[in-house]
Amino acid sequence: xxxxxxxxxxxxxxxxxxxxxxxxxxxxxxxxxxxxxxxxxxxxxxxxxxxxxxxxxxxxxxxxxxxxxxxxxxxxxxxxxxxxxxxxxxxxxxxxxxxxxxxxxxxxxxxxx
Amino acid sequence: xxxxxxxxxxxxxxxxxxxxxxxxxxxxxxxxxxxxxxxxxxxxxxxxxxxxxxxxxxxxxxxxxxxxxxxxxxxxxxxxxxxxxxxxxxxxxxxxxxxxxxxxxxxxxxxxxxxx
Numbered sequence: 001x002x003x004x005x006x007x008x009x010x011x012x013x014x015x016x017x018x019x020x021x022x023x024x025x026x027x028x029x030x031x032x033x034x035x036x037x038x039x040x041x042x043x044x045x046x047x048x049x050x051x052x053x054x055x056x057x058x059x060x061x062x063x064x065x066x067x068x069x070x071x072x073x074x075x076x077x078x079x080x081x082x083x084x085x086x087x088x089x090x091x092x093x094x095x096x097x098x099x100x101x102x103x104x105x106x107x108x109x110x111x112x113x
Numbered sequence: 114x115x116x117x118x119x120x121x122x123x124x125x126x127x128x129x130x131x132x133x134x135x136x137x138x139x140x141x142x143x144x145x146x147x148x149x150x151x152x153x154x155x156x157x158x159x160x161x162x163x164x165x166x167x168x169x170x171x172x173x174x175x176x177x178x179x180x181x182x183x184x185x186x187x188x189x190x191x192x193x194x195x196x197x198x199x200x201x202x203x204x205x206x207x208x209x210x211x212x213x214x215x216x217x218x219x220x221x222x223x224x225x226x227x228x229x
Contacts, residue, residue, distance in 0.1 A: 004155075032214050043117070043204055043220035044156070051215045090155055094214040099144070099168055101218060103155035 002027035002093045006104035013081045013111055021076040021107045023091030033074040034092040034101070035065055044090060050074060061085070081111045115139065117221035119205050125227045131193035134224045137186070138207030144168075146218065147180055147190050148204040156204055162188065195228045202226070 048059025
């Protein structure tokens, strides 16, 4: 079965600095990879996904993610962090013909002014 | 476009009582999911419906949890009897993908259950 690891429980960055939230995955065959964000007392909101094609995927709110097949990674990035980016971020993976979307444990991003 | 609707938002019950959560997915979305999110963890799939049929319920504790989607639209998740470890947020999600795995999920705001 597919799985996702988010090695950092917490990431702290200063406003204006670049941010990276790490994700590695395990799946049989080609992966479908997703990033979601969760604000307090809210459901998860979709940010971006990688299905096929260009390894650099651009999404909502200036976020992007880079798919690296050799390292089985899909790190989330943003060139310049905002205080409003502070939230819980989840990486998720699905395999081809597999409907179960598996989520990582989440990484709490804190952006300080 | 209306989002995924869930109710109630919050529920507090005593252990061994029962509780039911309701979900109305985005119109036209064939696939509906119930996830359990325990504090500090990622969401865990409980059950997935494609229209009114069950696709995956392998992680649903069937001795106490049940779910239905009778007309292929809204869905109900029931817990009876509840245990302390059922305290969690129950997230409903829907997606359009007609049999493919590429579609993102759209989540409701969740129903937070506290079992005392």
